[in-house]
Amino acid sequence: MSGIIETAGLSRFYPGDGAPVRAVDGVDMSVAEGESVSVMGPSGCGKSTLLHLVGGLERPTAGTVTIAGQRVDGLSEAAWARLRRRSVGFVFQAFHLVDELSAVENVELPALLVGTSRRAARRRAMELLERLGVADRATHLPDRLSGGQQQRVALARALVNEPVLVLADEPTGNLDSHATGEILRLFAGLREARQTLLLVTHDPRVAASADRLLTMRDGQIVEDTRLDGGLPRQAVLAQIAGWEA
Amino acid sequence: MREAMLAMLAKEPAHGYELRQRLIQALGPIGEVVNSGQIYVTLGRLEKAGFVRGVQVEQSAAPDKRVYEATPEGREHVAAWLLDASWPKVAPTEFHLKLVAAAATGLADPVALIDAQRRELLRRLREVQLLAESEPPDGDGVLILEGSALRLQADIRWLEACEQRWSARRAG
Ligand SMILES: Nc1ncnc2c1ncn2[C@@H]1O[C@H](COP(=O)(O)OP(=O)(O)OP(=O)(O)O)[C@@H](O)[C@H]1O
Ligand SMILES: [Mg+2]
Numbered sequence: 441m442s443g444i445i446e447t448a449g450l451s452r453f454y455p456g457d458g459a460p461v462r463a464v465d466g467v468d469m470s471v472a473e474g475e476s477v478s479v480m481g482p483s484g485c486g487k488s489t490l491l492h493l494v495g496g497l498e499r500p501t502a503g504t505v506t507i508a509g510q511r512v513d514g515l516s517e518a519a520w521a522r523l524r525r526r527s528v529g530f531v532f533q534a535f536h537l538v539d540e541l542s543a544v545e546n547v548e549l550p551a552l553l554v555g556t557s558r559r560a561a562r563r564r565a566m567e568l569l570e571r572l573g574v575a576d577r578a579t580h581l582p583d584r585l586s587g588g589q590q591q592r593v594a595l596a597r598a599l600v601n602e603p604v605l606v607l608a609d610e611p612t613g614n615l616d617s618h619a620t621g622e623i624l625r626l627f628a629g630l631r632e633a634r635q636t637l638l639l640v641t642h643d644p645r646v647a648a649s650a651d652r653l654l655t656m657r658d659g660q661i662v663e664d665t666r667l668d669g670g671l672p673r674q675a676v677l678a679q680i681a682g683w684e685a
Numbered sequence: 686m687r688e689a690m691l692a693m694l695a696k697e698p699a700h701g702y703e704l705r706q707r708l709i710q711a712l713g714p715i716g717e718v719v720n721s722g723q724i725y726v727t728l729g730r731l732e733k734a735g736f737v738r739g740v741q742v743e744q745s746a747a748p749d750k751r752v753y754e755a756t757p758e759g760r761e762h763v764a765a766w767l768l769d770a771s772w773p774k775v776a777p778t779e780f781h782l783k784l785v786a787a788a789a790t791g792l793a794d795p796v797a798l799i800d801a802q803r804r805e806l807l808r809r810l811r812e813v814q815l816l817a818e819s820e821p822p823d824g825d826g827v828l829i830l831e832g833s834a835l836r837l838q839a840d841i842r843w844l845e846a847c848e849q850r851w852s853a854r855r856a857g
Contacts (some may be wrong), residue, residue, distance in 0.1 A: 549812070645810070645814065648807045648837075667808050679741075680829060680833045
């Protein structure tokens with residue numbers, strides 16, 4: 441069986457005082473195309489490192505990563521850059537927007553880099569900013585945006601080329617409840633379009649929006665469980681009625 | 686409270702007064718609401734159900750006292766209670782006592798119970814969110830669903846706090 445993401449024995453150790461820090465420690469993971477998966481776990485358990493390994497932002501100490509059938513753990517920086525531009529959208533925990541470019545220019549940049557026409561890139565960028573409720577900030581530079589606005593611009597940038605795989609690290613970390621709702625609606629749209637989502641999150645709403653939950657602790661996946669299809673609608677309604685009555 | 690008391694007796698036999706002290710210790714400030722009348726009534730019911738057995742112990746200076754211990758059926762009942770993931774209204778108190786009991790009796794791993802409970806609540810939250818999405822935004826149903834979703838979120842965040850505490854205990 442081969443999913444869009446396959447890892448085997450994936451590990452990343454950092455030198456520490458004394459024993460190395462085993463940030464990611466032997467992760468075997470398989471994510472099917474079109475699936476949405478959330479990763480939860482206590483702070484420092486290795487969630488961001490895992491995402492960075494899958495997205496090619498860090499190199500594994502050991503183990504392999506395969507994306508859509510292609511071994512990627514040994515790819516050059518340039519090959520990774522190409523892959524990320526076309527097929528893998530990445531939303532960082534720290535947003536990494538280009539300071540000198542306006543919000544909309546940041547969003548359309550990856551589209552221009554793959555040869556989309558200026559008009560089409562701008563249209564697509566504005567459409568995403570609109571859906572995320574930050575279109576009125578399109579011409580602002582990042583340092584004039586709030587944390588939550590920067591987060592939404594970073595998300596729009598990750599989605600502008602309609603990547604088959606979206607990797608997002610705390611995509612709602614700086615957002616209020618309303619903006620979180622916008623992002624969840626956007627994710628629902630991605631799922632309908634069969635885009636694959638791997639989400640690192642502490643937010644129960646985001647975690648619960650996924651089909652599957654991975655729980656990490658000390659660099660390892662300690663639990664892999666499906667969230668979908670468990671409860672019939674009637675049972676859910678009965679439970680709610682019982683609680684809220 | 687009934688199952689929590691039974692769990693404490695599964696750990697070691699006790700008489701009513703000791704049991705009350707242990708409950709108060711496990712409950713913190715909420716322990717104030719536990720009166721001894723309740724304890725004896727509950728012990729009587731547990732005995733009738735066959736979950737505990739009372740043994741009369743003679744004391745020279747004081748009146749005889751009754752020491753209660755859990756029966757095998759009682760221990761089985763505690764194990765089933767620990768693993769039951771339904772989430773009654775008094776959830777935080779009940780669940781906290783469950784974790785205390787799991788650790789004290791060794792019948793279940795507290796961190797594993799927290800994981801299982803989080804799984805269960807995330808599944809429910811997922812269903813509630815899907816129901817809310819399919820509801821007309823101005824319908825009355827949305828408010829109820831929002832209420833349930835918020836409760837579930839709060840409970841899941843609280844489970845995170847539990848996890849931190851119990852992981853640290855397990856490590857230390
Ligand atoms: N560049 C680095 N050098 C050394 N140690 C690192 C480095 N990056 C991460 N670590 C360590 O690796 C572990 C995992 O870090 P990681 O950022 O993946 O955690 P996380 O699960 O994303 O946490 P959070 O929820 O706080 O974002 C931590 O102990 C961290 O201190
Ligand atoms: Mg992180």
